[in-house]
Amino acid sequence: MPWNVKTLSFLLALSQGLFIQCLAHVNSSTAPCRGCHRNSLDKITAKTRHMEKEAKELFRSYLTHQGLLTSELRRLCDEAIQWFPTENITDQPKMVMLQELYRTLVHMKDALENIKKQQQVLSTPGAALxxxxxxxxxxxxxxxxxxxxxxxLKGVLPNSRRTPERPAVTNTFQQKIDGCKVLRNYSKFLEKLARGSGKKAPQALRDQRKRRKGTKRKEGSLHS
Structure with a gap:
């Protein structure tokens, strides 16, 4: 039995609606990754090694500017901070490692903002720190x-799982110690990260060479 005009119009409208919904879903799932490059992992490895050196220099500069160079005061800086991972996250599976790195960096970004605000009051304008x-x-x-x-790019949208904010510290000495703890833990965190990335880099290069050799063999067999 042939379909009438109303039936055809309904089916056409339905198919268009489904297509638009599908397109909207694709766009919403890819939109967050706009501007992202495929070599993001390589950038993380290279940037981490550079940042490790800067973190050590920042910590030393902070100790000097805040007068925390004595061994007794420096020991106070070694106290662990709960949002820094206790283990080397490079030992975790790649996706777990990336999520832990993201979570830690979100907290570090906020902590640096607080330290900078404190130092704008405690330090002289133009100070190297x-x-x-x-x-x-x-x-x-x-x-x-x-x-x-x-x-x-792996299809995961990270969640930082923020820790509850601590009450603002008004005591100047405690502000200095809190900042010192953050920067010390940050330096140790990057040291572990760079060391772990350095160990995995040679293996990654070997895997890359194997893939290239495999591709060349396939190309050779196709031309033979």
Whole structure:
């Protein structure tokens, strides 16, 4: 039995609606990754090694500017902070490692903002420490962006799982110690990260060479 005009119009409208819904779903799932590059993981490895050196320099600069160079005061800086991973996250599966890295960097970004605000009051304008803090802020934001892209391209939208905010500290000495703890833990975190990435880099290069050899063999068999 032939379909009438109303039936055909209904089916056409239905198919168009389904197509639009499908297109909207695809666009919504890919939109967050716009501007992301496929080599985000390589950027993370390279950036981490550079940031490790800067973190050590920032910590030393902070100790000097805040008068925390004595061994007794420096020991106070070694206290662990709950949002820094206790283990080396590079030992985890790649996706777990990236999510932990993202979560830690979100907290670090907020902590750096607090330290900078404190130092704008405690330090003299133009102090070298303020410049180092600002440089570190930009580096953390860049690494955070690379980590987001690496996760996004794998189809994962990260969740930072923020910790409850602590009451604002008004005691100047305690502010100095809190900042010292953050920067010390940050330096140790990057040291582990760079060391773990360095161990995995040679294996990644070997895997890449194997893939290239396999591709060449396939191309050779096709032409023979």
């Amino acid at each position: 303020l410049g180092r803090l600002e440089s570190t802020q930009w580096a953390v934001r860049g690494l955070l962006s690379n980590t987001f892209c690496a996760l996004c």
